[in-house]
Amino acid sequence: xxxxFNDYTLRTVVLGATIxxxxxxxxxxxxxxxxxxxxGDAVSxxxxxxxxxxFILTGSKVPLILMVxxxxxxxxxxxxxxxxxxxxxxxYDTALGLILSVFFGVGLVLMTFIQKSPNANQAxxxxxxxxxxxxxxxxxxxxxxxMGAIALVIVLLFWKEFKLLAFDREFAHSLVLPVRGLDFGLxxxxxxxxxxxxxxxxVVLMSAMIIAPAVAARQWTDRLGxxxxxxxxxxxxxxxGGVIFSISAPNxxxxxxxxxxxxxxxxxxxxxxxxxxxLWQWIRRSLQNRKLRSEAVLMDLxxxxxxxxxxxxxxxxxxxxxxxxxxxxxxxQLSRLEGKGLVSKKENxxxxxxxxxxxxxxxxxxxxIQ
Amino acid sequence: MSQFQLEIxxxxxxxxxxxxxxxxxxxxxxxxxxxxxxxxxxxxxxxIAFFLTESLSSPLLIMGGALTGLLTVALVxxxxxxxxxxxxxxxxxVFSTLFAIGxxxxxxxxxxxxxxxDAVLLGELAFVPFDRLIIAGRDIxxxxxxxxxxxxxxxxxxxxxFYKELKLSTFDSxxxxxxxxxxxVLHYLLMGxxxxxxxxxxxxxxxxxxxxxxxxxxxxxxxxTNRLSRMLIYSVLLAIIAAITGYWLAYLLNASIxxxxxVMVGVQFGILFCIAPQxxxxxTRARQRNxxxxxxxxMLVIHLMQHENTPEAVQECRIDHLQDHxxxxxxxxxxxxxxxxxxxxxxxxxxxxxxxxxxxxxxQEAIVHI
Numbered sequence: 001x002x003x004x005f006n007d008y009t010l011r012t013v014v015l016g017a018t019i020x021x022x023x024x025x026x027x028x029x030x031x032x033x034x035x036x037x038x039x040g041d042a043v044s045x046x047x048x049x050x051x052x053x054x055f056i057l058t059g060s061k062v063p064l065i066l067m068v069x070x071x072x073x074x075x076x077x078x079x080x081x082x083x084x085x086x087x088x089x090x091x092y093d094t095a096l097g098l099i100l101s102v103f104f105g106v107g108l109v110l111m112t113f114i115q116k117s118p119n120a121n122q123a124x125x126x127x128x129x130x131x132x133x134x135x136x137x138x139x140x141x142x143x144x145x146x147m148g149a150i151a152l153v154i155v156l157l158f159w160k161e162f163k164l165l166a167f168d169r170e171f172a173h174s175l176v177l178p179v180r181g182l183d184f185g186l187x188x189x190x191x192x193x194x195x196x197x198x199x200x201x202x203v204v205l206m207s208a209m210i211i212a213p214a215v216a217a218r219q220w221t222d223r224l225g226x227x228x229x230x231x232x233x234x235x236x237x238x239x240x241g242g243v244i245f246s247i248s249a250p251n252x253x254x255x256x257x258x259x260x261x262x263x264x265x266x267x268x269x270x271x272x273x274x275x276x277x278x279l280w281q282w283i284r285r286s287l288q289n290r291k292l293r294s295e296a297v298l299m300d301l302x303x304x305x306x307x308x309x310x311x312x313x314x315x316x317x318x319x320x321x322x323x324x325x326x327x328x329x330x331x332x333q334l335s336r337l338e339g340k341g342l343v344s345k346k347e348n349x350x351x352x353x354x355x356x357x358x359x360x361x362x363x364x365x366x367x368x369i370q
Numbered sequence: 371m372s373q374f375q376l377e378i379x380x381x382x383x384x385x386x387x388x389x390x391x392x393x394x395x396x397x398x399x400x401x402x403x404x405x406x407x408x409x410x411x412x413x414x415x416x417x418i419a420f421f422l423t424e425s426l427s428s429p430l431l432i433m434g435g436a437l438t439g440l441l442t443v444a445l446v447x448x449x450x451x452x453x454x455x456x457x458x459x460x461x462x463x464v465f466s467t468l469f470a471i472g473x474x475x476x477x478x479x480x481x482x483x484x485x486x487x488d489a490v491l492l493g494e495l496a497f498v499p500f501d502r503l504i505i506a507g508r509d510i511x512x513x514x515x516x517x518x519x520x521x522x523x524x525x526x527x528x529x530x531x532f533y534k535e536l537k538l539s540t541f542d543s544x545x546x547x548x549x550x551x552x553x554x555v556l557h558y559l560l561m562g563x564x565x566x567x568x569x570x571x572x573x574x575x576x577x578x579x580x581x582x583x584x585x586x587x588x589x590x591x592x593x594x595t596n597r598l599s600r601m602l603i604y605s606v607l608l609a610i611i612a613a614i615t616g617y618w619l620a621y622l623l624n625a626s627i628x629x630x631x632x633v634m635v636g637v638q639f640g641i642l643f644c645i646a647p648q649x650x651x652x653x654t655r656a657r658q659r660n661x662x663x664x665x666x667x668x669m670l671v672i673h674l675m676q677h678e679n680t681p682e683a684v685q686e687c688r689i690d691h692l693q694d695h696x697x698x699x700x701x702x703x704x705x706x707x708x709x710x711x712x713x714x715x716x717x718x719x720x721x722x723x724x725x726x727x728x729x730x731x732x733x734q735e736a737i738v739h740i
Contacts, residue, residue, distance in 0.1 A: 037458040038403050045578065087651055088643060094589050097402040098639060101582030105632020108492060108579070112626040204410065204578075208466030211459050219454060253477045256470035263467045270454055278452060 009134075010247065016136040016144055017239035017258060020197045023148035024206075025213035025235025026155060027193040029228045030186055032214035033166040039078065039187075041207035042096045044194045046077030046103035048129075048203050052110030064143050067195045074191045077103050104203075131202035133243060133254040144196050151189045155228075162186060163224055200239075201255035209235065212262035219273035238262035295364060297324070297333040298342060301353055302361040311358045314350035377499045379617050381515050382631060385571045386583050386609035388522035390591075391529060392564045393584035394605045397592060398540050403458075404443070404561065405584040407465035409568040409577040411442040413472025416569060421479055432521065432569045439565020440558060442468060493576030495617075495627040518570040525563045529602070532556065537598055575628035583609060586635030593639075593646040612638055666706045669696060671715055671733040674725050687722045 031040050050073025051066050058065055077099050084095040155162065164172040165182050173179050190210070197206045217230035242258030271278050300323055305313040317330070324330040334351060337343045342357035353361065396402050415438030419431040442464055449460035503513040510516075529536065539546035539553035546553045564584070571580045591604035616631030623630065644651045673696065677686040685691065692703045707723070710716050715729035725733070 032456075032459050035456055035458050037456075037462040038406070041406065041462055084643065087654070088593060088649055090589055090592065091397070091400050091402070093400055093402040094397045094585055094592075097406055097581050097585040098589055098636070100406065101578055101580075102586065102632050102636030102639075104578045105582055105629045105636065108576075108629030109620075109623065109625040109633055112629060113623055116624050205466055205470055207462050208470070211462040211466075215455055215459050215463060251477045253473055256473040256477075259466055259470040260474070263463065263470070266463060270449075270452070276454055278454070281452075 010243075012138055012141055013133050013136050013254075014240050014243045016141045017133060017200055017243045017254075018236045019141065019144050019148050019239070020200050021209065021213065021235030021237065021239030021258070021262075022232045023144075023151055023235075024193045024197055024209040025217070025231035025233070026152060026228055027190050028210040028212075028214035028235070029217065029224070029231045030155075030162060030166050031190055031210055032218065033224075034186075036190075037207070037211045038093070038096055039081075040190060040194065040210040042081065042100040043074040043077060043191055044198065044203045044206035044210075045100045047071070047074035047191070047195055047198060048104050048107030049073050049110055050107075051198075052107055052114060055114060056110065063140050063199060067143070067147075067198070070195045070198060071188075071191050073103065074194060075188060078187050078191075129202050129204065131198065131200045131205070131255040133200045133258075136199065140199060144199075147192055147196055151192050154185070154189060158182070158185065166224070201258055205255050205259045208259045208262060209238075212259070212266050213238065216262075216266045216269040219269040219276050234265050235262070238265055293329070294333045294336050297330065298337055298353070298357060299361060299364060301343060301351060302358070305353060311361075312352050312354070314346045314348075314352035316348075316350050320351070374499055375617075375621075377512055377515070378495055378627065379614055381498050381512055381518070381574060382495055382613035382617055382627065383610045384515060384522060385518045385574050386587070386613040386631065387606045388518050388525065388567055389571055389580060389583035390587040390605035390609040391522070391525050391602065392560060392567055394588035394591065394598075394602050395536060395540060395560055396564065397585060397588050398598075398601075402585050402589075403461055404446075405564060405568070405581050407446065407461045408439045408442055408561070408565050409572065409580040409584075411465040411468035412436075412438045412565055412569055412572070413469050413577065414438055414475060415441075416572070417472050417475045417479070429517070432517065432566050435569030435572075436562050436565040438468065439568065440562055442565075443558065443561045492626065493572060493574050493579065493628050495574050498574050514570075514574055518567075518574070521563075521566050521570040525567065528559065528563060532559075536560070540598075575631065579628045579632045582632035582635045583612075586632075586639055587612060590635075590639045590642045593642045593649040608638055609635075663706065663709055666698070666702070667710045667713070667715065668732065668736040670706055670710055670723075671725060671729045672736055674716065674723055675730060675733040675737075678725060678730075684722060687724070689718070689721060689723065 028040070031037060047070035050069035050071065053073070054066050054069025055061065057069075060066070081092070081095045081099050084090050084099070085092050090098075161172070161177060161182055164175075164177065165179065165186065169179060172182070193210065194206050197209050201209055213231040213235035214227070216234050217227045220230055221227050238258055238261035242261040243254055245261065246252040246254040246257040269277070272280075274280055297320070300320060301315060302311070304315050304319060305311045317334070320330055320334075324333075334343060334345075337357070338345065341354060342360060343351050344354050345351055393402075393405065396405055412435040415434040415436075416431055419428070419434030423430050445464045446457070446460045449455045449464065450457045455463065498514045499512045501513045502509050503511060503516050535546070535551050535556060538549070539551055539556050543553045546556075567584070568577070568580050571583065575583065587609040588601065588605040590608050591601045594604050595601050612634040613631055616634040617627055619625075619634060620627040620630035642650065645653075647653060670692070673692075674687055677683045680686075686695070689703070689707065692698055692707075693700055696703075698706070707716070707718070710729070711718065714726055715732055716723050716725050718724075
């Protein structure tokens, strides 16, 4: 930890990863809600040839210039996907996979072409494949911050429009909102988030940075605002945590470790989030089952008593055991009901409903009739 | 052409053809993105199997990959069933996590094992002929040829054997279930083949370009035919064409062979997207134009028939009146008249139009249809 506060490079890298996580968390929220998770994957793969072409055209390795190229190429991919799906019977998923892999192939051809050409200045271009977080310098972090800030400001400015677009596209259309323009804008922002991340986690794992924080945040809340802020924090946390964790042991690649941190947060959220989480669902279901089981015993006692003149007529456990062959279960339910004061045990060992038990039975009968 | 070149082309063709077979079913079942997920997610399985066998083309590797592939499918299914994550996000989460695990494993074992991340992601066909299969001291060709070839034979056998079951469960899975075909089992079998194919192909073309070979040729074939059997045959043929042309493109550019194969897959799709006989952009456009003329001609003959033998006929059937009455541009009106005249539906008598018997018949039929 001490090393962390003293090491200038490390601080830069952690800052970069944090910004990346935050920005992709915010934009990922919209991607996940609009069910476009795999589009993020396609865009990040499709950004690859843009880097190669930009390098061939400009000979520059300045991240900002390469990012513009990557952005244009990623954005072009979404346009081609739209073209294919609107003008042929090819389905969306097929178009997505096709464009993703063909663009990536073009990128690979360009990259090998550059590597074999006499221009020796190409070193480091392929770090975009897996990202090379250690190579981040202050200048890169400033670029990332500026681009990320622009993206976040745009999200804030068009907050209610984007919200409507995410939840009710038809309604947005009927309000004469420029739906296609907004689509375009949001896609462009996602492309920005992706190219910010390319340098850090690379094209293949970037989609996880878009999807994971948003999926995790979704479990904790039903409100878009809260979800966005949560996704931002979770993304930032996995970015920073991933970097710090990856330097703690030898041979831990940073990009994948960042992704694993994000996945761990998803895992925790899916398990433990209140109301939605798996653990919560399980507890709710078992409480429900327990309640139903003891109510069933209570109602059986009620049904038996109804054949006598008093509803509080006691019955021996033997009579009930005809219905519940497993002694343990029956005893447990009876003692639980007794604890709640709904049944009582007579001196001869017979069980009878108490007045409040009878009352509850009447209510349950009414509920079941309705 | 040296034996070396011949062998690369042979392996490329076999790999491409083998990928195309399960790919055709993937795109018809709208699960094209599962190829993306599986081809990335098999990485940890490959790494473990590679760690055990030290070979990139042993049957154990294929089994390990196939198991990881099935694990991916099962995980995606399970996540989707919790209702906490939508399917697209589930796919994105599962495969990027497994891929990240794979990369971390490679980085950990890097000193002991010769397997680097570039090789996994990109593959290198040019190295394939160096890995020979030697049986009883005799060199019988590149090992990749046999591993992908045997997966291909298995897959072709599976498709031939279960052709009608696969066909039915692909196009009408509800009916398949009612007939007792257990589409679930078929689904997992198919996914198993997708995984095995991905493993067999990845050391040649890498995990991203496997997607291009799985989706591209079947998508192109889908534009050419409506019959499943023909689609399968065309997919295989197109895949082989892409492989061989891709090889020579790579030879010309001195670039990655796999990348060039993906580029050719894209070029192939682009060409067919424009000129495919039924589904292509050009023929769709031509059909739409033709329909526009046909509709206009019908309008014209109906209009003429309505006013035939009435006092207004002199006024209504004049050529220049059409422009007012049907709101046609002058050039369009002339086009319609000349087309109708050449089909012998009407003739011009001075300034007015007169229906021929066949024109009258068309008008009567058209009225019934409209």
